[in-house]
Amino acid sequence: MSAERSAVWDAVIVGAGPAGLFAARALAGKLRVLVLEEKGRTGGAGAMTDGKLNLSPHIGLDLSELGMTEAEAEERIARVDEVFLEHGADRTLYGVDAERIGWWLDRVSWVRHRTAKGFWDITLLPARQRHMGTDLAHRVVARMTEAFRGKGVAFSLRTRVTDIRRCDDGRFLVRSAKGEFLSRYVLAAPGREGAYWFREVARAIGARTRYGAIDIGCRVEVAQAVYDEITQVLYDPKFLFVTPTHGDRTRTFCTNPGGRVRVEMRNGYRLVNGDALKRRKTPNSNFAILNTVSMTEPIQDTTEMGRKVMEFANFWGGGDSLVVQRWGDLTAGRRSRPETFHSAALGYDKMVPTLSPGPGVTPGDISYAYPGRIVDNLRDSLLLLSRVIPGVAHPSTTVYVPEIKFYDTKYETDRYLETNVPNLFVSGDGVGKSRGIVGAALNGMLAAEGILRKEGKG
Ligand SMILES: Cc1cc2nc3c(=O)[nH]c(=O)nc-3n(C[C@H](O)[C@H](O)[C@H](O)COP(=O)(O)OP(=O)(O)OC[C@H]3O[C@@H](n4cnc5c(N)ncnc54)[C@H](O)[C@@H]3O)c2cc1C
Structure with a gap:
């Protein structure tokens, strides 16, 4: 047994995403810390993806869930930002041009109005943002990891934690394929990928959990020229909608100007996502429109519901595929087909999707593949958005499902x-x-503070 495995640790951190890494940083040099990570690298979902840093207490964080004031969150976010900058994140800051943001806010306020059908409610939430880029974010993470290692944090990569048990003396026995680790504290930061696994483990040792809301939606891709005007001011513009048909709340999420639509594999199923490189841009932009769905009676398990939605959408795509549809086809009530997917007669030649039909991506009809209410909300949200940014409802606009945030x-x-x-x-x-890199990093720092306080080192 290696020294690493036989040693008793003060704190074991499960997962080296932003939450785990920022916790490790805060504990480094104060406690003996071991980070266990399933993958062969650190950074979690955030490292190998787009790396948009949303520097707002209203994005990627739930202040009421954290019991935190806006002022405290602002102060903590500034500290997270400093750490990213220290390790080489791009210094360009979006969302600071008050005059141009004011212009957009004004424009949005003119769209918000009552119609015979209902209330057209759209809000724009300005935020300061940085963009590291999929091609550069991993370098920032690698520098952080080296720096934290230099301060005494031990990392064990390719180490999947299989179980966590509580010993009679109150310590934890952390089991992995590589061996067992004893620790006085455990900080679990398993990300969305490890959420379901950890829920079962946590319940088994008596942690109290409840089901929260799940975000289900779709990815929308448009020509970059359509979305450029706003993304030059707000890199990842957050529009909030109340949809007129159902009165549901939806929002735009994870905008990628000049970006790519990507496949994200999850437990053998295909989900859609998006990112952007820093140095190589596409002629398109993409963003998600998400619905927040809660469940009460008779079923509350939103994870299982999300899994079933994902499974059915993949089934509708031919067994294991995303479903992709042109907006022109969706509004005309017909499925998309390979032979007309780029039809000039239908206006579809105006935008060539970055994730074109092919293996794993099937042209079809999302109104069959997805719950009706979510499709209604997508239609309403995109139409609302098109009143602010007209080109988004062009027939060539492309919609992909399933996009689900667990x-x-x-x-x-x-x-x-x-x-x-x-x-x-x-x-x-x-x-x-x-619900994002900065929020996760803030969480990690907060938990580390909690541990240090218990140790009398806070
Ligand atoms: C394609 C894509 C693009 C994104 N773009 C952005 C963006 O631009 N901006 C933004 O703010 N957010 C973005 N996100 C979301 C962002 O990545 C997450 O919000 C963030 O990474 C969450 O951090 P975390 O530390 O909670 O979890 P994660 O980053 O998911 O890290 C969890 C880690 O735990 C490990 N793990 C899980 N289970 C175990 C186990 N049993 N044993 C050992 N290790 C385990 C996982 O391998 C993983 O490395 C994106 C996500 C994706 C997928």
Whole structure:
């Protein structure tokens, strides 16, 4: 057994995403810390993806879930930002041109009005943002990892944690394929990928959880020229809608100017996502439109519901495929087909999707593949948005499903993210405490503070 495996640790962190890494940073040099990561690299979902840093307390964070004031969140976000900059994140800051943002806010306010059909409600939420880019974010993460390692944090990569048990003396036995680790504290930051696994483990040791809302939606791709005017001011513009047909809340999410639509594999199913490189741009932009769905009676398990939606959408795509549809076909009530997917007669030659039909991506009809209410909300949201940015409802606009964000299990914690199981802390997207890189990093720092306070080192 290696020294690493036989040693007793003060704190074991499960997952080296932004939550785990920022926790490790805060504990480095103060406690003996081991980070266990399933993958062969650190950074989690955030490292190998687009790396948009949303520097707003209203994006990627739920202040009421964290019991945090806006002022405190602002101050903590500034600290997270500093760490990213210290390790080489691009310094360009979007969302600071008050005059141009004012112009957009004004424009949005003119679209918000009552019609015979209902209330057309759209809001724009300005935020400061940075963009690291899929091609450069991993370098920032690699520098961070080296720096934290230099401060004494131990990393064990390719180490999947299989179980966590509580010993009689209150310590934790953390089991992995590589061996067992004893630790006084465990900080679980397993991300969306490890959420379901950790929920079962946490429940088995007595952690109290409940089902939260899940985000289900679609990815929309448009020509970059259509969306450029706003993304030059707000890199990832957050539009919030109340849809007139159902009165549901939807929002735009994860905008990628000059970006690519990507496939994200999850437990053998295909989901859609998007990113952008820093140095190589496409002629398109993409963003998600998400619906927040809660469940009460008779079923509350939003994770299982999301899984079924994902499974059915893939089934409708031919067994294991995304479904992609041109907006022109969706509004005309017909499926998209390979032979007309780029038809000039239908106006579809105006935009060549970055994820074109082929293996794993099937032209079809999302109104069959997806729950009706979500498709209605998509239509309403895109039409609302087209009143602010007219080209988004061009027939060539392309819609992909399923896009689902699994951060729906909530944990009962104190202010420093300690669960009801003493010394078991949780952080990040996988435990329903954040929805983005900055939020996850903030969580990690907060949990580390909680541990240090218990140690009398806070
Ligand atoms: C394609 C894509 C693009 C995105 N773009 C952005 C963006 O531009 N801006 C933004 O703010 N957010 C973005 N996100 C979301 C962002 O990546 C997450 O919000 C963030 O990474 C969450 O951090 P986390 O630390 O909670 O979890 P993660 O980053 O998911 O990290 C969790 C880590 O835990 C590990 N793990 C899980 N289970 C185990 C186990 N049993 N044993 C050991 N290790 C385990 C996983 O391998 C993973 O590395 C994007 C996500 C994707 C998929």
